[in-house]
Amino acid sequence: MRKDVREIREEFPLLKEVVWLASAGVGPMPRAALSAMAAVNSKLYASYDPKAWSAEDEVRERACTLIAKLLSVSPEEIALTRSTTEGLNAIACAIPWKRRDHIVITDQEYPANAVPWYHQAHLHGLEVRVVRSEAGRLPVSRFAEAIDDRTRVVAISHVQFATGFRADLAALSELAHSHGALLVVDGIQSVGALAVRPQELGIDALAAGGYKWLCGPLGSGFLYVRKELCQDLVPVGLGFGEIAPREHEDIWDALSGGRPWVRDFSELAPGAKRFSGVGLNPAVLEGLSAALEMFLELGPEWIEARVIALSGLLIERLKRRGFQVVTPETEEERAGIVLFRGPWDLSRKEVREELDRRLEAAGVKVSIRAGGVRGACHFFNTEEDLERLLEALP
Numbered sequence: 001m002r003k004d005v006r007e008i009r010e011e012f013p014l015l016k017e018v019v020w021l022a023s024a025g026v027g028p029m030p031r032a033a034l035s036a037m038a039a040v041n042s043k044l045y046a047s048y049d050p051k052a053w054s055a056e057d058e059v060r061e062r063a064c065t066l067i068a069k070l071l072s073v074s075p076e077e078i079a080l081t082r083s084t085t086e087g088l089n090a091i092a093c094a095i096p097w098k099r100r101d102h103i104v105i106t107d108q109e110y111p112a113n114a115v116p117w118y119h120q121a122h123l124h125g126l127e128v129r130v131v132r133s134e135a136g137r138l139p140v141s142r143f144a145e146a147i148d149d150r151t152r153v154v155a156i157s158h159v160q161f162a163t164g165f166r167a168d169l170a171a172l173s174e175l176a177h178s179h180g181a182l183l184v185v186d187g188i189q190s191v192g193a194l195a196v197r198p199q200e201l202g203i204d205a206l207a208a209g210g211y212k213w214l215c216g217p218l219g220s221g222f223l224y225v226r227k228e229l230c231q232d233l234v235p236v237g238l239g240f241g242e243i244a245p246r247e248h249e250d251i252w253d254a255l256s257g258g259r260p261w262v263r264d265f266s267e268l269a270p271g272a273k274r275f276s277g278v279g280l281n282p283a284v285l286e287g288l289s290a291a292l293e294m295f296l297e298l299g300p301e302w303i304e305a306r307v308i309a310l311s312g313l314l315i316e317r318l319k320r321r322g323f324q325v326v327t328p329e330t331e332e333e334r335a336g337i338v339l340f341r342g343p344w345d346l347s348r349k350e351v352r353e354e355l356d357r358r359l360e361a362a363g364v365k366v367s368i369r370a371g372g373v374r375g376a377c378h379f380f381n382t383e384e385d386l387e388r389l390l391e392a393l394p
Helices: 005-009 031-046 056-071 084-094 115-124 140-146 169-178 245-257 271-275 282-298 300-320 349-361 383-392
Strands: 078-081 102-106 127-131 151-157 182-186 205-209 221-225 337-341 367-369 372-376
Touching: 031 282, 056 078, 056 221, 056 282, 078 084, 078 271, 084 115, 084 182, 084 205, 084 221, 084 271, 102 115, 115 127, 127 140, 140 169, 151 169, 169 182, 221 271, 282 300, 300 337, 300 383, 349 367, 349 383
Parallel strands: 102 127, 102 151, 151 182, 182 205
Antiparallel strands: 078 221, 205 221, 337 372, 367 372
């Protein structure tokens, strides 16, 4: 695909109607993804296509393969889920906790990366330690004060949902591993905006959804689990598809042929597959796969460079006009999110609603988070989009 942004924008019907600076909430879907979903639903429910009903395994494998390619990992290290939260819970519940183990999180986490850990603490008598941020940043030195040899997990968002701060995962991984702790990452605000390589960053597990920066459908997501770690984790729940393939096939053959099929099993599915969600929608998976193909064709590195350039440009123009920018200016500490504040008291609900209405009336979609306006710059955005936002602000 030629990297002509005007041509790329033609692939997104939503962009004809609105300036979309809200990919940190939900990303627009390309035509290919919309068409893929419609085709699956048509084959399953609008007409009779016998092949469609037997293609579930193929659909799942295709999605796993594309995600693995995007992250430069093995497909065996990918489990399919329906959201970031589902992936984080799968990991949190699978760890063989010991009473008084420690979990380290931060005060900037989205609830999806806090609630599962507090829940485990309640169940198993664990201690949750919260690292306090400094002016929106989370320096590794702060983690060094919280992590010790009883720390079992360090859980952090690669990019914070509000401030847009990007963590130094490589340094954090080194620190966590030096104490025998796992690094578990919420990747929802980085995968798709940045070229994320879990192995290079030393990540043990990473969960993300496909419906934000990856421009896939709601209900899509995945979990990466380092291959060597999978054997040490115990899934909290299993479906028929999460046992070893040979045992699955034997039970299915017995079920179909009338032999006794209610039986015990001795082996789980290999690698991360044992953590896959149950009842995944094939139309959603095909929509995600179509979006992933676009990302791979464009190239994660090209996308990252464009995201960083646009977010930097937005920061520059906001500061020039007197807005307070919360997101760090340095490229290494940000991705596509830019949080800024103006002369509005956004602690008041009516002020938030009025600002939201004003921007939507101007055809600009952003989010209001953490007492500020959150713009999200993606590869399909343009300088004109940024100007439209600035012109619409009171």
